[in-house]
Amino acid sequence: xxxxxxxxQLNGEPLEIYADPAESLLAILREKLGLxxxxxxxxxxxxxxxxxxxxxxxxxxxxIPAGKVQGRRVETIENLSRGDVVHPIQxxxxxxxAVQCGFCSPGMxxxxxxxxxxxxxxxxxxxxxxxxxxxxxxxxYKQIEEAVLCAGDKMKNRES
Amino acid sequence: MIRSITAPxxxxxxxxxxxxxxxxxxxxxxxxxxxxxxxxxTDLKMPGMLYGKILRSPCPHARIKKIxxxxxxxxxxxxxxxxxxxxxxxxxxxxxxxxxxxxVDRVRYIGDEVACVAAVDLQTAExxxxxxxxxxxxxxxxxxxxxxxxENAPQLHRDFPGNVAWQRNISRGDSEAAFREADHVxxxxxxxxxxxxxxLEPISxxxxxxxxDGLVLHTALQSPDSVRAIVAKVLELPLSRVRVIGPVMGGxxxxxxxxxxxxxxxSSLLAMKTGWxxxxxxxxxxxxxxxxxxxxxxxxxxxALRSDGTILAREAEIITDNGAYSAQxxxxxxxxxxxxxxxxxxxxxxTGVRLVYTNKVPTGQYxxxxxxxxxxxxxxxxxxAAKKLGIDPLxxxxxxxxxxxxxSVHGLQINRCALDECxxxxxxxxxxxxxxxxxxxxxxxxxxxNGSLIFNKKFRGAAAQARLELDGRVTVFTxxxxxxxxxxxxxxxxxxxxxxxxxxxxxxxxxxTMHSPYSLGALAMRQTTIGGKAVQLAAENLKEKIVQxxxxxxxxxxxxxxxxxxGSSGMVFDLAAIAYDYHSQTSGLSLLGEGKYVPEKSxxxxxxxxxxxxxxxxxxxxAEVEIxxxxxxxxxxxxxxxxxxxRIVNQVSARGQxxxxxxxxxxxxxxxxxxxxxxxxxxxxxxxxxxxxALDIPEIEEIFIENEDPAGPYGAKGLGxxxxxxxxxxxxxxxxxxxxxxxxxxxxxxxxxYQAMAGWECQ
Numbered sequence: 001x002x003x004x005x006x007x008x009q010l011n012g013e014p015l016e017i018y019a020d021p022a023e024s025l026l027a028i029l030r031e032k033l034g035l036x037x038x039x040x041x042x043x044x045x046x047x048x049x050x051x052x053x054x055x056x057x058x059x060x061x062x063x064i065p066a067g068k069v070q071g072r073r074v075e076t077i078e079n080l081s082r083g084d085v086v087h088p089i090q091x092x093x094x095x096x097x098a099v100q101c102g103f104c105s106p107g108m109x110x111x112x113x114x115x116x117x118x119x120x121x122x123x124x125x126x127x128x129x130x131x132x133x134x135x136x137x138x139x140x141y142k143q144i145e146e147a148v149l150c151a152g153d154k155m156k157n158r159e160s
Numbered sequence: 161m162i163r164s165i166t167a168p169x170x171x172x173x174x175x176x177x178x179x180x181x182x183x184x185x186x187x188x189x190x191x192x193x194x195x196x197x198x199x200x201x202t203d204l205k206m207p208g209m210l211y212g213k214i215l216r217s218p219c220p221h222a223r224i225k226k227i228x229x230x231x232x233x234x235x236x237x238x239x240x241x242x243x244x245x246x247x248x249x250x251x252x253x254x255x256x257x258x259x260x261x262x263x264v265d266r267v268r269y270i271g272d273e274v275a276c277v278a279a280v281d282l283q284t285a286e287x288x289x290x291x292x293x294x295x296x297x298x299x300x301x302x303x304x305x306x307x308x309x310x311e312n313a314p315q316l317h318r319d320f321p322g323n324v325a326w327q328r329n330i331s332r333g334d335s336e337a338a339f340r341e342a343d344h345v346x347x348x349x350x351x352x353x354x355x356x357x358x359x360l361e362p363i364s365x366x367x368x369x370x371x372x373d374g375l376v377l378h379t380a381l382q383s384p385d386s387v388r389a390i391v392a393k394v395l396e397l398p399l400s401r402v403r404v405i406g407p408v409m410g411g412x413x414x415x416x417x418x419x420x421x422x423x424x425x426x427s428s429l430l431a432m433k434t435g436w437x438x439x440x441x442x443x444x445x446x447x448x449x450x451x452x453x454x455x456x457x458x459x460x461x462x463x464a465l466r467s468d469g470t471i472l473a474r475e476a477e478i479i480t481d482n483g484a485y486s487a488q489x490x491x492x493x494x495x496x497x498x499x500x501x502x503x504x505x506x507x508x509x510x511t512g513v514r515l516v517y518t519n520k521v522p523t524g525q526y527x528x529x530x531x532x533x534x535x536x537x538x539x540x541x542x543x544x545a546a547k548k549l550g551i552d553p554l555x556x557x558x559x560x561x562x563x564x565x566x567x568s569v570h571g572l573q574i575n576r577c578a579l580d581e582c583x584x585x586x587x588x589x590x591x592x593x594x595x596x597x598x599x600x601x602x603x604x605x606x607x608x609x610n611g612s613l614i615f616n617k618k619f620r621g622a623a624a625q626a627r628l629e630l631d632g633r634v635t636v637f638t639x640x641x642x643x644x645x646x647x648x649x650x651x652x653x654x655x656x657x658x659x660x661x662x663x664x665x666x667x668x669x670x671x672x673t674m675h676s677p678y679s680l681g682a683l684a685m686r687q688t689t690i691g692g693k694a695v696q697l698a699a700e701n702l703k704e705k706i707v708q709x710x711x712x713x714x715x716x717x718x719x720x721x722x723x724x725x726x727g728s729s730g731m732v733f734d735l736a737a738i739a740y741d742y743h744s745q746t747s748g749l750s751l752l753g754e755g756k757y758v759p760e761k762s763x764x765x766x767x768x769x770x771x772x773x774x775x776x777x778x779x780x781x782x783a784e785v786e787i788x789x790x791x792x793x794x795x796x797x798x799x800x801x802x803x804x805x806x807r808i809v810n811q812v813s814a815r816g817q818x819x820x821x822x823x824x825x826x827x828x829x830x831x832x833x834x835x836x837x838x839x840x841x842x843x844x845x846x847x848x849x850x851x852x853x854a855l856d857i858p859e860i861e862e863i864f865i866e867n868e869d870p871a872g873p874y875g876a877k878g879l880g881x882x883x884x885x886x887x888x889x890x891x892x893x894x895x896x897x898x899x900x901x902x903x904x905x906x907x908x909x910x911x912x913x914y915q916a917m918a919g920w921e922c923q
Contacts, residue, residue: 036203037196039410041360042444046846049360077196090194097184097812100644100820102193103200103360103410128854135846137360137411138644140819141854143812 008069011079021067026050028066029076037077037106041135048134051107052076058114060133077106080113088154089113089147098147100138108134112148121152178874180656181663184812185649187642189408198408201364201380202441209366210239212430212440213285214422215275215292216450217267220519220839221301221314224265224274224294231291232277237284240433241292243275247429252394254418255490256325258317259522261394261425267296268316268484269519270840271450273422278430278438303839305458305479305516316484316517325482326490326515330498330768332569333508338473339464346545347462350537351905353833354453354481357526358851361410363420363451364441367427371437374401375428380409382417382641383681384673387424394425395432406671409643413527413824414881416643417683418487420451448844452524453834455489455515456481457496459537469551471560473508474501474538480515485522489515492523496530498768500538502568502776503579503607504560509569519839527824528881529684531608532888533906536829539604539889540902553603553893554587557780561605571763571770572607578867579605582780582802585863589800590782598786599797600898604889605780608882609773610872611686613762620761622686622694623677626655626702626753630743632736634659636668636698639679640691645880646813647687651695653809654873658699660723685878688809689774692873693757702753709738709751759871775871777878778804781822781886783858783894792899792914796826796891801883802863807875811864818862818883825887827852833907 001022008015010033019028026043029035029052038061041049045063052061053075080087089112092098099105108131115122115130122130127148128141136144192198229241244262251257262273275292279285302308302316308323316323339345365379375397381387384404392402409416423440430438442451457480464472480493497513546553558580566574583605587593595601613620625637636655642648648668656663670676677694680686703720710718710725710733717728725733742751764770784798801818808814831850835842843849868875888906896902901916 030203036199039200039361040202041362041410042846044444044845044847046444047360081195086191086195090191093194094186094190095184097816099185099190099193100646100816101360101409101411102190102198102644105193106196109194109196132853132855135360135851135853137358137413137824137851138820139816140821140823140852140860141857142819142860143816145854 006066006070008071009073011075019066021065023066024062025052025064025066025069025074026061029061035076035078039103039106041103048111049104049107051110051134053110053114056114056117058111077110080109088158089116089151092147092151092154096143096147096150098139098144104134104136108136108144112151115148116152116155120156124149178657178807179653179809181653183810185646185810187648193408200361200410201378201407202361204366204378204407204439206366206368206437209437209439210278210280210430210434211282211285212276212278212427212438213282213289214273214426215289217263217270217272217274219267219296219298220270221299222267222296223299224263224267225297226295227275228293229275232288235284235288235291237280238277238288239280239436240278240430241275241288242429242433249394252390253486254488256486259485261422261429269521271521272484273426276426276430278434301519301839303518303520303836305481305518308516308518316519320517323517324514325486325517326493328494328497328513330509330511332769333473335473335475335508335510338508342464342472343467344465344545344548345462346541346548348541348544348904350459350461350540352457352533352536353906354456354523355526355828355832356448356451356453356849357413357415359411359413359415362442362444362447363416363423364439365424365427366437366439367424367431368437369428369431370435374403375432376403376405377424377428378405378407379419379424380406380416380643381419382412382643383683385639385678386681387418387421388673390421391424391428395428404673406641412643412682414525414529414683415452417525417681444846445844448849449521449841452487452522454526454530455492455523457533459534461537461541463541463545465545465549467549469549469556469559471504471506474506476511478511478513480513481520482515482517483520483522484517487522487524489523492525492530496534498570499531499607500534502570502572503562503605505562505566506569520836521841527821528608528884531606532825532828532885535604535606535885536888536892536906540892540904543602543893543896544902554583554592557583557603557605562607570768572776573771575775575871576806576867576869577776577778578804578865579778579780581865582778582804585865586780586782586800586802589861589863590784590798592782600785600787600894602783602890602893602895602897603780604886604893606882606885607776607778608685608885610775610777610878611690611773612684613759613774614764614772615680615684617762619680620759621757622679622690623756624694624698625677626698628702628706628735628739628751630736630739632734632739634661634666634702636666636695637676638668638670638691638695639676639681640687641670641682643682645817646810647682647691649813650688650692650809654692654695655699657874658696659703660721685777685881687878689872689877690757692876694755696873697755697757698753701755702751705751705753706738709742713741775869775877777882779882779886781890783890785891785894785898787895787898787913789917792910792917794830794895794908794910794913796830796858798859798861799887799890800861800863802865803879803882804865804867805879806869806872806877807866808864809876814864814879815862817880819860821880821883822860822887823852823857825884826856826891828906829888829891830907830909
């Protein structure tokens with residue numbers, strides 16, 4: 001398709017890019033913008049490694065044509081930490097042993113982030129459902145679930 | 161550097177068992193992974209980098225009549241096109257030499273490498289590959305070992321008549337007499353499909369040539385030194401001119417011990433031809449169609465027992481499906497054929513195993529090396545025997561299980577072993593004596609080696625270095641690889657314990673073959689036991705040198721305790737000052753501790769009898785399942801995993817290994833397996849090849865029986881592979897307990913359970 005200007009908000013900042021609107025958001029993030037934190041595991045929406053937030057919803061960025069984010073808010077893993085300050089979800093993931101090879105971690109953390117935005121104190125079953133589109137081959141998911149629940153507590157404590 | 165904001169001060173944090181420091185993997189790399197900043201192989205990009213793509217055979221078996229690359233070569237942006245003709249490479253392999261980088265004359269499976277290109281971008285490389293015209297003359301193909309073993313079957317490799325890639329016959333004791341004298345015989349045939357390790361990051365490689373006066377491969381490998389040696393040999397380069405640098409690895413599970421050799425060799429050839437870095441990456445589909453799954457196996461097995469439950473003998477005929485080329489399949493076949501015999505005291509064994517070529521995807525290995533496939537068969541058979549004899553499956557196992565001080569039927573020396581305790585603990589926790597109505601319960605036991613004494617009989621151990629830095633910190637150099645299983649964190653703890661320092665002060669380096677000691681790598685569960693012991697010895701050696709230096713500096717006796725170097729007069733020496741002093745005295749050298757762990761030679765003989773490892777880990781799992789009697793649908797409710805892996809170095813990482821390994825075992829038990837349609841992989845995507853999701857996971861309870869083993873560092877030994885092994889038998893037996901019949905063909909699907917309950921023939 002012909003390249004065109006696409007405007008959207010990326011990690012809190014307005015952005016204008018010139019790109020093929022049929023190209024995937026994943027390819028734009030990684031290849032055009034150099035944001036390699038979002039991982040490419042299958043390119044078909046089957047593994048969840050490329051999960052980002054679009055208007056606060058967790059989405060497989062490999063399935064979203066770039067043209068579809070026109071005017072919307074996109075958030076990637078890079079937005080969760082600043083320098084040496086990490087998000088409570090990331091902290092919980094490390095402390096609970098939820099990061100092994102780490103390839104699923106950015107997508108998994110973004111799915112957890114979307115869940116905790118809409119449901120700050122989720123039930124264990126909600127956590128399972130929220131991350132069920134994110135495949136992890138290392139962990140057996142148990143420590144990831146512990147981490148998400150722990151992150152909810154950390155975020156609550158930090159607010160109070 | 162990222163640091164936890166709320167984590168407790170490591171100095172204050174309670175230590176786990178005998179190891180210092182906090183109880184999770186807190187390497188800077190782990191923080192980087194969580195922050196999305198870790199650089200994996202698939203993320204790599206280099207100035208001037210080209211993209212490589214491979215043209216693959218669409219035919220399962222064919223003669224190549226003609227390859228026309230003119231259109232590809234003329235395409236703007238294409239920098240190199242290679243075909244097998246003219247490469248001049250000799251056949252190579254891991255165990256047997258049966259592969260070429262690109263096919264010459266003949267292709268042997270759908271996916272076989274025929275040509276490759278390097279171009280300025282991936283799209284151009286893909287278009288160029290598609291423009292290559294190949295004329296094939298189709299040949300008759302064989303899609304199963306049974307077809308391949310027929311008398312007039314098409315022959316795949318001239319050097320392997322009868323399509324047998326490898327075979328072995330094992331005979332110990334007098335099994336014929338045992339079967340004659342037995343009160344009972346149980347027998348059955350079990351089948352296991354090919355399964356893929358399914359690491360989440362596809363394999364990639366960036367090869368650089370001529371920029372650094374040699375060939376550099378940027379690819380994440382479990383055994384970089386082994387791959388380096390093969391690549392150097394195939395390309396006829398001096399070994400010192402080949403260097404492997406590992407980016408972060410997105411999972412391995414055995415699949416990245418050798419990874420995808422063709423990809424490394426072809427990207428190297430393209431880099432050498434063009435003079436520019438070349439990146440190649442498998443697509444997820446290619447991972448399934450050319451990515452070396454573990455071999456499928458058929459195990460025909462029988463067991464002889466006395467009425468009191470004593471096992472007298474076991475016989476097996478095993479056929480494994482190699483696919484078109486061999487990779488590690490001979491070794492995996494070997495493990496399948498014999499490892500499980502050492503779980504019990506079995507006086508006589510007779511086994512034949514044949515690895516057979518077929519026109520399908522070549523095979524490799526997966527976590528536990530086939531031990532899990534054999535566990536499914538042998539542990540099912542144990543329960544079949546228990547049922548026939550009217551003996552409780554737990555009692556039958558306890559009566560026969562291998563114990564400390566035993567020498568197994570294959571000569572394995574069992575010096576430390578708490579298998580009986582594992583069995584009792586797993587049974588107790590699952591509620592063996594208070595089973596719930598409507599639920600099925602199953603047990604399974606396992607043994608697994610800790611590194612190999614026979615993989616390379618001369619090279620059995622590991623080496624490490626510990627360097628005192630000028631700031632008083634310590635860097636450990638090892639060739640053992642960390643890919644998220646926590647090896648580096650474990651090494652940091654081991655070195656910290658030896659030196660009396662906080663693990664925070666220790667950095668572990670392993671990812672560059674130019675700087676790391678040579679190593680066999682992360683395979684055969686050797687990291688903690690063998691690699692960790694070398695790290696311990698290196699750190700102890702450094703400690704000795706530090707103390708010696710303090711003595712010579714002060715002229716008085718000195719000691720190093722809890723990381724503090726103190727002279728007899730009470731004078732305290734700063735580590736940085738000691739390092740700096742040595743550095744000045746020697747005009748630039750660093751104080752370096754060296755450790756080599758050289759296990760004793762094995763008595764392993766030509767018949768394959770003898771000790772194969774410095775020590776062994778043990779495990780027993782128990783499963784609780786429920787079956788919907790109307791549909792056969794299976795719910796695995798609980799798995800209890802009792803492990804004797806000696807002293808646990810890191811509780812959080814160890815739990816992660818158990819949960820992850822059990823989940824992979826669950827996948828292999830219930831979901832996973834290659835499906836083929838006339839040689840084509842029919843489920844080559846993550847949508848069709850189902851691995852467990854968060855919604856599929858049972859309750860998992862781990863029990864560590866910390867039976868210290870002097871063979872490993874501070875009594876620790878391996879855990880990462882054995883965790884996957886007993887899951888299969890435990891689930892299979894629990895299903896049989898609930899359904900009344902065994903499903904003997906993996907994966908255990910609802911359909912097969914339903915058929916077993918209905919008494920239908922299982923496919």
